[in-house]
Amino acid sequence: MRGAAGRSARARLVLTALVATAALVAPFLLGDYQVYQLSVIVVYIVAVLGFDLLTGFTGQVSLGQGAFFALGAYTGVIALTKLHVPYAATPVLAGAVCFVVGTLFGRTVARLEGLYLALATFALAIATPQILKLDALDAWTGGSQGINFGKPASPLPTLLNDDRSLYFLCLAFAFLLYTGAWNLLRGPTGRALVALRDQPVAAATVGIDVAAYRSTAFGVSALYTGVAGALGALVAGFISPDSYTLFLSIQILVGGVIGGITAIGGAIFGGAFIEIVPDLVSKISDAAPWALYGLLLIVCIMVMPGGVAGLARSILHAAEKSRKARPR
C-alpha cells in the first residue's frame, strides 16, 4: 500500500517536473508567434482554474466568467493607461477589484441554486459587451472602440524579447495562483467547499456558514478570472467590448468541463484545449466549428463527466489495481 502511494506520488512529481521544465524551456525553442500562443494558453489556464474553483469545488454553476474576465482586463488596462501603474502590477490590481466585485456578486446571488444561478450568470455574460459600451464610461473604457495601448516592452530587452517577457509574467502569475489553489483545496477550506457542494444542508448543520463560503468562493474565482483577463489584455495589447462576448464564457466553461472541473490539474489541459482545438476543428470543417464544439461538449459530459483529469485518474486507478492484483 505504502509502496503504491509512494509510486503514485513519485509519478506525480516527475510529471510536475516535466511540465515545469517544458514551460520554462519551450519559449526559447519556439518563435515569437508560438510564444504568444503559449501565453494565451497560460491565460486560459488561469481562467479555467477560476472556473474550477467555483463550479468544480462549490457546485455553483457560473456561465458568466467572461464578465469577470472583462472586468479584469478593463481594470488592468485602465490602471496601465490612465493611472500609469507598472504593467506587471496591473493583474494584481485587477485581481483585487474582481475579488471585491465577485464577493459582492456572490453574496447577492448566494441564495440561487443550480439552474437559477446558471441563468443569472448567463444573463450577465450576454449583457457584458453592452455594459462595457456605456456612454457614461466612455472616457475610461474607450466605448465601442476599446483601447489600443500596444504591447508593453520587455524590462530586460537583451535577455528576453517582449513576447517572452510577457510569457514569463503570465507563467509567474499562473504558478502562484496554481499553487495557491492547490494549497487552498488541500486544507480545511477545501474540505468545507467540497462538503458544501455535496451536502449543503449537512454542511450548514455542522456550522459551515454557507453564504459566506459561497460568496468567498465567488470572489476567489473572480480573482483568478480577473487576473487572467488582465494578463490576456496585456498579451493582446488591445481591449474592446467585442472581445468579451458570451462565447468567451462558453469557452471557459468548455475548457473547465473538458479538462475536468474537480481536478485543478485538468485546468492545464482545458486551457490548452480552448486555444488549440478550434484551430484544429476549423481545419477539419471550415463551415461548422461551432457545431462540432457543441457536440463535443455534450459528448464529453455524457461519456467522461470527469473530463480528461477524471479519465487520467481512472486509468491510473486501473493500472494500480492490476499491479496490485499481480502475484509477487
Added chain:
Amino acid sequence: MTKKICLLALLAVVAGCSKPSGGGGGSVATGGTIKIGQTMPFSGPASAYGMIGKADAAYFKMINDKGGVNGRKIELVALDDGYSPPKTVEATRKLVESENVLIDFGSVGTASNTAVQGYLNDKKVPQLFVATGGDKWADPAHPWTLGWQPSYSVESKIYAKYLLQTKPDAKMCVLFQNDDFGKDMLSGLKQGFGDQFDKRVIKTASYEVTDPTVDSQIVTLQAAGCDALLTAATPKFAAQSIRKVFDIGWKPLHFVANVGAAITTVLKPAGLDKSVGLITGLYLKDPSEPAMASDPGIVAYQAFMKQYMPGTDPNDTNAVYGYGQSMTLIQVFTQCGDDLSRDNVMKQAKNLSNFELPVALPGIKINTSATDLRPFSQVQLAKFNGTSFERFGSALSAD
C-alpha cells in the same frame, strides 16, 4: 539535482536563443508566388461578411488560372477570427510570423483591424484595403494602413450637404448602431451641417446589435417630429427600420446608409413597396439593377461568379465588394512590377491615380497618394423607385 540540470539546460538555451527575431520592412522572398493573408469572420456573429473573403479567394483563383500577375501566382491564406479581436491578433501574428505573408489584405471588422493596426505598423507590414469604413484608416500616424470603401463620415457628410441644399430647414432624426460605424456617421453629419447641426438634427436614437427590434426607437424618433431620417444601420436593423417607418405611416425623407441599403438583402425583406423613395449613397454597381445587365464591368463580374462561385447569389453585395477589392490589389501588384518589397507595395498602393474599377459607378475613381489615404472618397446619391436605385446628380465628394 534534477533542478540544477534543468537550470543549466535552461541557461544554455537562453544563451543560444536570445538573438533578436522578426523582420523589418524589407523584401519578403516570394519566388514564383505572392503570399498574402487576411482575417475573416467565417464563423460567429458577423459571418455574413465571410462572403467577402470567399469572393477574394475565388478572384485570385481566376487570376492564377489566367497566369497570375506579372507571371506570379497569388496565394491567399484566410484565417477565421470569428469577429473576435483577440483572435484577430493571434491570427494576424500567425500570418506574419509563421506564414510570412507579404501583406494583410482586406480583413473585415473595425475592432478587429484596430486590434492589429499597431502591430502591423510596427512590423511595417502593409495593412491594405481593410474592409470597414471607419475614419481611422486614413491616419498619417499609421502609414502602413489603408482603407478602401468611402468612409462612413464622408457618406453622411454628403447626406447632410444634400439635405441643406434641397430642404434647408428640414429637421433630421438619426437611428444609429451604437458602435464605431454609427458614431462615425453621426460625426460626418456634424461636419456636414457645421454650426447648423443642433438646429437640423433634433433627435438621435441608438440601438444595440442585441436588440430584437428597433421599433421602439423609430416610434421615439417619429414623435420628435422630424421630416428627414438617417438610418445608420446594418442590414437586419435597416430592414426593420424601413418597415416600421412605413407601417406607422411616417413619411420622412429617408436616408439609409450604404451598408444597409442592398436591394436583395435589405429592401426585399423590408418590402420593396415600403422602400420607395429611400435615398442612399452608392459607389459600386448593383448587379441586380436591370440597367446593369449589359454593363461590361457587370457582365465580366457575372461570368466570374458563374464560373468561380457557382451556387452563390451574384446579387450579394459582399461578393461585388470582395471582387472589386481584389481587383484593386491586383492593380497594385501590377504597378509593383518585379519589386515586391513591402516598401514598394505600400508605395504603389499610395500611388493609384484615377483607377477606374469596372464594378465602380461611372465617374467614381480610386485615387491615392502619399497624402490622400482614402482610395474611394466619392459617392453618388440614388433614390429607390420600387425596383432599383435611380442615380441622380454627379459623383460627390465630401470636400
Added chain:
Amino acid sequence: MQALLHQIFSGLANGAIYASVALALVMIFKATHEVNFAQGELAMFSTFVASSLINAGWPYWGAFVATLAFSFVVGVVIERVVMRPLQGAPALNTVVVFIGLLVLFNGLASWIFGHTMREFPSPFPPAAWYGSSYLSPHEVGMIGVTLVVLTIVFLFFRFTRLGLAMRAAAENPHSSRLVGINVGWMLALGWGLAGALGAVAGMMAAPIVYLEPNMMSGVILYGFAAALLGGIDNPWGAPLGGFLVGVLENVAGAYLVGSHLKLALALALIIGVLLFKPSGLFGKTTVVRV
C-alpha cells in the same frame, strides 16, 4: 401622450414574441423542472426548416404544421438521447448539455442555411383592416396567436388527463410511477411540446426580426426575463410577463434609461426577480424539500 400609447402598443408586439418564447420555457419547466437555455436556438432552427419548406413550394400552413411535427420529434429525440442519461446528474451537467445544444444548433444552422438574412412570410393579410397604424397586421395576428396558444396550454395543463399526468411526473416522479404514469414518456412529451411551441414562437417572430442564425440570441434573454417575471411554472403568468417586459422595455428605453440600457434592464429584471420573488409575480411559491 400619443407617443406613449404608441410605445406601449409597439411594446405589446415585441412582448408577444417574448411571451411565446416564455410559453415554451414554461412547457419544459412544467414537464421536467428545468430551464432550457437552448430553447431560442431550437426555435430558430425550426424556423429555418419552415423557411426551407416554403421556399421548396409548400403552402404556408402545410409548412407550418410540418414544422411543428418536426420540432416535436426533435424535442423528443433530444430528451431520449441526450437528457435521459443525465437523470439524477448534478445541475452542472444539465447546464453544460444545454449550452452544448445551444452552440450545436447555432452552428448547424449557420452551416446548413448560411448567414444571409432571410425574409419569412406572414400568414396574415397585408392590409390593416382595423384602420390603425399602431400595430401592423402581422403584429395583431401574432398577439392573437400567442393568446390562443396560451389558452390551449393553460387548458391542457388544467383539464386534460395528459396535462395532469405531465405535471405529476415532474413534481413527484416516484408517486406518479405508482399510479401508473409512464414518467419517462411524460418528460419526452414535455420536450416535444416545448419544441413545437418554440417553433410557433420562431415562425411568428421571424417576419419581424428576420431569419438568420442569431435571430433569437437577442430575444432569448427577454424571454427568460419574461418567464421569470410572470412565474416560470405558470402558463398564463409567464406570457403575461412577456407582454409586461415588452412594454416595460419600450417605455423605459424611451423615457427613462435610454435605449442603450435595455439589455442591462433585462439582466436586472432577471436577477431581481430571482432574488426577491423567485416564484415570479404570478407563480406559486415552492418549498425546497430536503
